[in-house]
Amino acid sequence: MLQVYLVRHGETEWNVARRIQGQSDSPLTEVGIRQANLVAEKVKSIGITHIVSSDLGRTQKTAEIIAQACHCNIILEPRLRELNMGILEGRAISSLSDEEERWRRSLVNGSPGARIPDGESMGEITKRMFTALEECRSLPAGSLPLLVSHGIGLGALLNRILGVPTYAERRLRLRLRLRNCSISKVDFQETPWLANGWVVETAGDISHLIEPALDEQQI
Numbered sequence: 001m002l003q004v005y006l007v008r009h010g011e012t013e014w015n016v017a018r019r020i021q022g023q024s025d026s027p028l029t030e031v032g033i034r035q036a037n038l039v040a041e042k043v044k045s046i047g048i049t050h051i052v053s054s055d056l057g058r059t060q061k062t063a064e065i066i067a068q069a070c071h072c073n074i075i076l077e078p079r080l081r082e083l084n085m086g087i088l089e090g091r092a093i094s095s096l097s098d099e100e101e102r103w104r105r106s107l108v109n110g111s112p113g114a115r116i117p118d119g120e121s122m123g124e125i126t127k128r129m130f131t132a133l134e135e136c137r138s139l140p141a142g143s144l145p146l147l148v149s150h151g152i153g154l155g156a157l158l159n160r161i162l163g164v165p166t167y168a169e170r171r172l173r174l175r176l177r178l179r180n181c182s183i184s185k186v187d188f189q190e191t192p193w194l195a196n197g198w199v200v201e202t203a204g205d206i207s208h209l210i211e212p213a214l215d216e217q218q219i
């Protein structure tokens with residue numbers, strides 16, 4: 001059985017400012033760096049053999065902290081990037097016009113084929129995230145990879161494994177909305193009790209984090 005750990009990047013400056021990141025970038029905050037170190041502390045002794053990271057800066061920094069603890073090299077994988085949010089990237093959510101907010105909400109509310117102008121659909125991100133995960137199956141026997149990616153991307157990937165339509169309403173909060181530096185685990189297995197193939201073992205674990213998640217503080 002192949003196990004794969006999935007980690008969302010640490011908190012960023014734009015997370016705090018409630019700005020739309022997409023495939024644009026902003027640095028980790030001090031909290032984000034602490035979160036990444038707590039992930040590293042949790043996984044350093046479980047035998048991680050490969051760390052595969054989105055090539056965006058916030059995921060690379062998170063991966064570097066984990067890799068140092070696990071004594072692994074980092075493989076950069078563009079298919080693990082966040083959803084391309086098109087012309088809204090860099091914008092504060094509070095600054096969006098009514099029309100722009102409708103574009104953004106169309107992704108959240110589950111509209112088939114929805115996309116922000118110059119951006120990406122949920123179907124497109126799901127396809128590339130899943131193909132990146134599938135490549136883990138070609139690693140040597142006994143490998144234990146850890147993938148570092150993004151909230152929407154990881155949510156789309158878990159939905160794909162669970163059989164949820166790619167355009168479905170966003171209801172996976174991770175814990176279930178894949179909070180910053182949450183850890184999920186998926187297995188590829190053949191068992192008489194579950195469907196053969198990828199299975200979600202855990203989703204959005206934040207038991208290793210000390211400080212409240214940003215979205216908990218904003219409720």
